[in-house]
Amino acid sequence: MSPKPSQSGSPAPEAQEKRKRVRDPEGRRVAIIGAARSVFAERGYAKATIREIARRAEVTHGLVMLHFSSKEQLFLAAVPGTRDLADSVKGDVEGLAARVARAYVERMESADSADPFVALLRSAATDQDAAKALLRAMREESLGAYRTVLDSPDVAERVDLLGAYLIGVTFSRYVLADGPLAAMSADKLTRHLTSTLHGVLFD
Structure with missing residues (x-):
């Protein structure tokens, strides 16, 4: 009509x-x-x-x-996190770990339950299939960003290790929020993360 x-x-x-x-x-x-x-x-x-x-x-x-x-791709496009990763990795390779550490801490200090890391951990407790789908989407987004600055043959393994480490930090500091890691200042956490992430990415 x-x-x-x-x-x-x-x-x-x-x-x-x-x-x-x-x-x-x-x-x-x-x-x-x-x-x-x-x-x-x-x-x-x-x-x-x-x-x-x-x-x-x-x-x-x-x-x-x-x-x-997919729902996972829409989630990553709509909320902070991997959506900002491409901006975090831009720059010289030497400063990559520091940029990623600083961006992660700044985001998580003001994050809510919609952050991808927090959402992944919360969904894992109730729906493992959804958590796996979200993890795969996060992995793909992260790998694409890191490959713009890293060309090592094992970059996929390094990015997966980095993600696993940050998921652990997220769980301890921002979900359970208990213990020395949770009590650590943001600046101190950034320094520790910079050192660890540098090792994961380059050692």
Whole structure:
């Protein structure tokens, strides 16, 4: 059925606006990401659904999947974490460990339950399949970022070790929040992380 024309013969303003939105894929993508941030923040990673995100963004489920191939990819695009990793690794190789350590600590000191590391740990306790899917997506995103500055043949293994180490730090300091690691100052933690991450990446 064709849009009802206005008295001037042109489509009504509502139809024009609808067509404008349809022809604005970047605007739809922004709307999807905004809705995803809200849903993930309210419900957590495990309980959030693509269908609810689509409803809030006023798009179809299929359009969400057209922009983002999976719930995991949408999550990583919508929340801080691996989304910022590409910016963290940019620069000279010598300062890589320090940049990653500093970016991780700065983010986690103000992070909430929507951070990928925290979401991974929380979902592992209730849904291991979801946790594995999120871990795989995080691994792929991280590896892609690190390969822009590292060309060692074992870079995949090193990035996986680095991720495992940071997951452990996240669990102790930011989830359980107990013990000497949790009580450590942010500056001291950054120094320790810089040393350890340098070893993981280069030794």
